[in-house]
Amino acid sequence: MTDQTIDTETATDLDGGDHSANAVAVASQWQLMIWKFRRHKLAMVGFFIIVFLYSIALFAELVAPFSPHDYNRRGGFHPPQMIHFIDQTDDGWNLKPYVIKTKRKRNSITLATTYTPTDDKIYLEFFGAGSTYKMWGLFDANTRFLTTINPKEKFYLLGADRLGRDMFSRIIYGARLSLSIGLVGVVFALVLGLSLGGISGYFGGFTDTVIQRLVEFVLSLPAIPVWLALAAALPPTWAIETRYFVITLIVSLVGWTELARVVRGRFLALRHEDFVIAARLDGVSETRIIFRHMLPSLSSHIIASVTLAVPLMILAETSLSFLGLGLMSPAISWGVLLKEAQDVRSIVQGPWLFAPGGAVVLTVLAFNFFGDGLRDAADPYSN
Amino acid sequence: MNTNPDIQLPDDVVLDIQNLKTYFPLRAMTIKAVDDVSLTLRRGKTTCVVGESGSGKSITARSILQIVDSPGQIEGGVISMRTPPRVGGVESIIKLSKLPPRSKAIRAIRGRDIGMIFQEPMSSLSPVHTIGDQIIETIRLHEKVSKKDAKDRAIELMRRVEIKNPEQAIDQYPFEFSGGMRQRAMIAMALSCNPSILIADEPTTALDVTTQAEILDLMSELQREHGMAIMFITHDMGVVAEIADDVVVMRHGKVVETGEVKEIFANPQHPYTQRLLDSVVKLEARAEIKPTEDAVLNSGSDTILSVKNLSITFPIRSGFLRRVTGGVEAVKNVSFDLKRGESLGIVGESGSGKTTLGRCIASVNPPTSGSVLYYGADPAGVDLNGLTGEPLCAYRRQMRMIFQDPHGSLNPRMTVGQIVGEPLQVNGIEKGEALRDRVAHLLEQVGLSADVMERYPHAFSGGQRQRIGIARAIALDPKVIICDEATSALDVSIRSQVLDLLIGLQETLDLSFIFIAHDIGVVRYFCDRVAVMREGEIVELGAASVICDDPQHAYTKALISAVPHPDPTARSIHLRHRYSEDS
Numbered sequence: 001m002t003d004q005t006i007d008t009e010t011a012t013d014l015d016g017g018d019h020s021a022n023a024v025a026v027a028s029q030w031q032l033m034i035w036k037f038r039r040h041k042l043a044m045v046g047f048f049i050i051v052f053l054y055s056i057a058l059f060a061e062l063v064a065p066f067s068p069h070d071y072n073r074r075g076g077f078h079p080p081q082m083i084h085f086i087d088q089t090d091d092g093w094n095l096k097p098y099v100i101k102t103k104r105k106r107n108s109i110t111l112a113t114t115y116t117p118t119d120d121k122i123y124l125e126f127f128g129a130g131s132t133y134k135m136w137g138l139f140d141a142n143t144r145f146l147t148t149i150n151p152k153e154k155f156y157l158l159g160a161d162r163l164g165r166d167m168f169s170r171i172i173y174g175a176r177l178s179l180s181i182g183l184v185g186v187v188f189a190l191v192l193g194l195s196l197g198g199i200s201g202y203f204g205g206f207t208d209t210v211i212q213r214l215v216e217f218v219l220s221l222p223a224i225p226v227w228l229a230l231a232a233a234l235p236p237t238w239a240i241e242t243r244y245f246v247i248t249l250i251v252s253l254v255g256w257t258e259l260a261r262v263v264r265g266r267f268l269a270l271r272h273e274d275f276v277i278a279a280r281l282d283g284v285s286e287t288r289i290i291f292r293h294m295l296p297s298l299s300s301h302i303i304a305s306v307t308l309a310v311p312l313m314i315l316a317e318t319s320l321s322f323l324g325l326g327l328m329s330p331a332i333s334w335g336v337l338l339k340e341a342q343d344v345r346s347i348v349q350g351p352w353l354f355a356p357g358g359a360v361v362l363t364v365l366a367f368n369f370f371g372d373g374l375r376d377a378a379d380p381y382s383n
Numbered sequence: 384m385n386t387n388p389d390i391q392l393p394d395d396v397v398l399d400i401q402n403l404k405t406y407f408p409l410r411a412m413t414i415k416a417v418d419d420v421s422l423t424l425r426r427g428k429t430t431c432v433v434g435e436s437g438s439g440k441s442i443t444a445r446s447i448l449q450i451v452d453s454p455g456q457i458e459g460g461v462i463s464m465r466t467p468p469r470v471g472g473v474e475s476i477i478k479l480s481k482l483p484p485r486s487k488a489i490r491a492i493r494g495r496d497i498g499m500i501f502q503e504p505m506s507s508l509s510p511v512h513t514i515g516d517q518i519i520e521t522i523r524l525h526e527k528v529s530k531k532d533a534k535d536r537a538i539e540l541m542r543r544v545e546i547k548n549p550e551q552a553i554d555q556y557p558f559e560f561s562g563g564m565r566q567r568a569m570i571a572m573a574l575s576c577n578p579s580i581l582i583a584d585e586p587t588t589a590l591d592v593t594t595q596a597e598i599l600d601l602m603s604e605l606q607r608e609h610g611m612a613i614m615f616i617t618h619d620m621g622v623v624a625e626i627a628d629d630v631v632v633m634r635h636g637k638v639v640e641t642g643e644v645k646e647i648f649a650n651p652q653h654p655y656t657q658r659l660l661d662s663v664v665k666l667e668a669r670a671e672i673k674p675t676e677d678a679v680l681n682s683g684s685d686t687i688l689s690v691k692n693l694s695i696t697f698p699i700r701s702g703f704l705r706r707v708t709g710g711v712e713a714v715k716n717v718s719f720d721l722k723r724g725e726s727l728g729i730v731g732e733s734g735s736g737k738t739t740l741g742r743c744i745a746s747v748n749p750p751t752s753g754s755v756l757y758y759g760a761d762p763a764g765v766d767l768n769g770l771t772g773e774p775l776c777a778y779r780r781q782m783r784m785i786f787q788d789p790h791g792s793l794n795p796r797m798t799v800g801q802i803v804g805e806p807l808q809v810n811g812i813e814k815g816e817a818l819r820d821r822v823a824h825l826l827e828q829v830g831l832s833a834d835v836m837e838r839y840p841h842a843f844s845g846g847q848r849q850r851i852g853i854a855r856a857i858a859l860d861p862k863v864i865i866c867d868e869a870t871s872a873l874d875v876s877i878r879s880q881v882l883d884l885l886i887g888l889q890e891t892l893d894l895s896f897i898f899i900a901h902d903i904g905v906v907r908y909f910c911d912r913v914a915v916m917r918e919g920e921i922v923e924l925g926a927a928s929v930i931c932d933d934p935q936h937a938y939t940k941a942l943i944s945a946v947p948h949p950d951p952t953a954r955s956i957h958l959r960h961r962y963s964e965d966s
Contacts, residue, residue, distance in 0.1 A: 273791055293794055
């Protein structure tokens with residue numbers, strides 16, 4: 001065939017030239033997307049950070065050295081301690097992790113507590129027995145990734161809060177709520193956004209007008225005061241779980257509008273694509289057109305938008321909890337933890353109380369890089 | 384100025400490219416977009432660079448001005464330009480390829496010594512500035528003149544490119560201009576500093592044929608006045624024959640042949656040039672593999688489709704409740720018959736309503752009034768107007784469509800097998816193993832091998848994709864196929880192959896075609912009868928030979944005479960008929 005030989009370069013740029021022409025020829029949309037995504041370095045970094053953070057959240061009990069609620073009367077505002085790995089004793093060198101034991105002193109006039117290093121060491125061990133916990137609420141266990149050999153002693157990787165609770169353990173437990181609220185919130189937003197946006201875009205006309213005016217109305221609401229009002233209206237007597245659920249609902253109030261618009265725009269554009277018209281002329285039913293022709297073209301974009309919506313949800317939860325209207329102690333989320341860092345005293349006495357903020361920044365950045373990469377890879381055919 | 388006394392150019396040469404190499408280094412490989420290209424531009428002469436898409440002709444032009452898109456870069460070669468003596472200066476020769484792409488020196492040359500016109504007049508003018516501002520800016524970038532003087536010059540330039548009422552037009556925005564007017568404004572901008580070289584990158588490809596003729600006329604007139612060298616990039620051999628003095632034929636980044644225009648057309652040396660010219664000349668006459676026009680027209684076969692007083696109006700909605708406040712009449716009171724086994728061409732310029740008409744017959748858009756009667760199983764005919772449900776599905780199975788854009792008409796997320804098989808599957812005609820065999824057979828019928836079934840559309844070239852689209856169209860054993868500009872997105876050598884395929888299928892499957900096109904050559908090659916549309920109406924309908932060779936209506940005359948022919952010895956565009964409302 002003559003025109004096969006005339007241009008063979010059609011397929012080459014879809015994968016950046018990493019794969020053979022034959023592999024590209026039979027590569028599906030997802031395969032092309034993965035190839036394209038992998039070439040986005042920053043997005044790959046973001047992806048690995050996200051995987052890492054979620055595995056920590058999943059195995060929080062195992063990773064955290066202590067229970068987040070273990071308080072220590074004599075450890076309030078204990079500063080962060082450094083782990084040493086090489087132990088130098090009279091017998092020589094030894095590979096054994098330890099931290100330096102501190103001594104607590106209280107200034108009798110100002111009542112300020114200070115911790116001074118002593119010569120003693122607190123020895124640590126990997127996968128040692130720590131305090132007992134119920135893994136995923138299913139079975140009892142006491143293995144901790146890193147804990148003190150002597151269960152009476154404690155160490156503070158990221159310092160301690162006012163009550164002497166280990167910040168490191170609390171941040172790890174907090175990741176559970178903070179990271180999952182983003183996902184759950186996005187699921188709500190996705191259900192709302194996809195259905196309303198889809199209806200709006202596919203049917204058009206009057207329905208479209210009504211839904212679009214609704215979206216504009218929701219977008220015109222000042223988000224923070226509305227959240228505050230809604231959150232303040234929650235009865236304080238509610239259980240933590242109920243509260244969590246309702247907060248995600250409130251938070252997802254913002255997310256769905258953006259998604260609805262993206263989905264609508266895509267639907268509108270796709271309706272007039274030649275291949276959709278061709279399918280209609282082929283006698284393909286409306287349902288099959290939507291699910292076989294239109295949704296596959298949308299899905300990659302939707303995934304990208306969803307990924308970019310997660311960090312917004314995480315930030316929203318953090319802000320609400322920080323203002324004291326979201327989750328509340330004894331629930332632990334990064335926002336709740338940051339609430340502790342609201343006053344000047346904590347800045348002076350324990351700047352490490354801001355550590356959960358660092359976790360939030362890391363997560364949001366990772367999600368944004370990941371989402372950017374996904375968005376770029378979402379349409380592998382645009383070249 | 385870095386003059387190079389060591390470079391000597393013949394007296395009439397203003398630009399000389401020697402062994403230019405522009406490469407695009409990618410991660411795994413380097414694309415040699417321009418590979419060892421040498422050419423010269425002569426003062427007062429037009430050099431046409433011709434080649435199919437992807438031959439590197441645009442990149443060559445962009446390399447001259449060093450505006451190649453990243454990651455492309457000039458890897459080697461010398462581009463030398465003779466600069467005319469400016470005020471107080473002397474004539475000198477500059478090595479453009481030595482200038483850094485962001486330097487002041489090259490910026491001074493862009494727009495002043497070398498003007499450039501792009502293909503898409505819509506996107507090469509800024510939509511938020513008036514035409515005048517854009518021309519004035521170019522002038523003031525390169526010359527120290529007051530705003531007032533620059534404005535006067537802009538008006539003068541616009542008058543020279545034949546923009547009517549330049550005093551008013553100077554304050555208008557690009558969206559207020561038609562495509563041809565925008566291209567005129569672009570030319571005015573490119574000429575604002577009296578460049579010695581004008582690079583035109585497919586300047587007429589996006590325009591209608593009558594507008595193209597006007598722009599070509601204007602360019603050669605301006606060239607006569609100013610004596611600049613024009614580098615004209617095109618894929619259209621007809622345009623080459625019409626305006627070129629020298630021709631450079633490019634393919635895969637290399638120059639395959641250079642020469643004087645008459646020499647190239649009369650006596651092409653390289654096999655590629657020969658093939659290219661053959662495929663163009665082939666489209667100058669009726670296809671040889673078709674039965675004669677008389678045989679088809681006098682065969683006495685019955686009517687299969689009859690369009691009666693068809694009008695299509697697109698409502699204009701406004702206000703909150705989207706009430707209809709007016710309408711655009713895209714098709715007005717159109718009537719014609721299509722005989723069994725016949726190919727009817729519908730030609731017209733953009734906006735003439737030909738695509739709307741075709742889409743209506745294919746049942747994409749409903750007609751507003753009138754009827755489309757299809758004489759299939761029912762001898763009394765089925766009227767498309769008001770058809771719904773199963774009868775509409777039956778109509779759609781008989782009346783198939785081939786789309787213009789071979790990229791957009793195939794779902795990129797389905798394999799070729801799924802695409803071609805879908806109409807069979809959803810209509811419950813074939814399934815399982817039988818479906819596979821049928822799809823394989825269909826693919827072979829359109830000249831593809833059966834083992835491409837597992838591949839996705841992105842693995843195919845434009846011509847092959849169009850073949851896949853044809854396979855999908857004939858899958859349901861249709862009676863009529865509507866081709867909406869089915870070959871206009873294809874390179875010329877592939878165009879005739881696809882047309883020949885359609886002619887072959889017409890024989891074997893007893894098909895009738897409605898062939899919508901703006902390209903007269905394609906219509907002459909393929910069609911038995913032709914309808915000419917203008918502003919929603921059919922102005923002339925008749926045998927293809929009559930319409931193409933001896934048109935009666937003044938508009939058809941203007942349209943046909945504006946088509947450039949691939950014969951440099953019989954240049955005729957300047958003799959063309961001009962159509963105006965009152966003539």
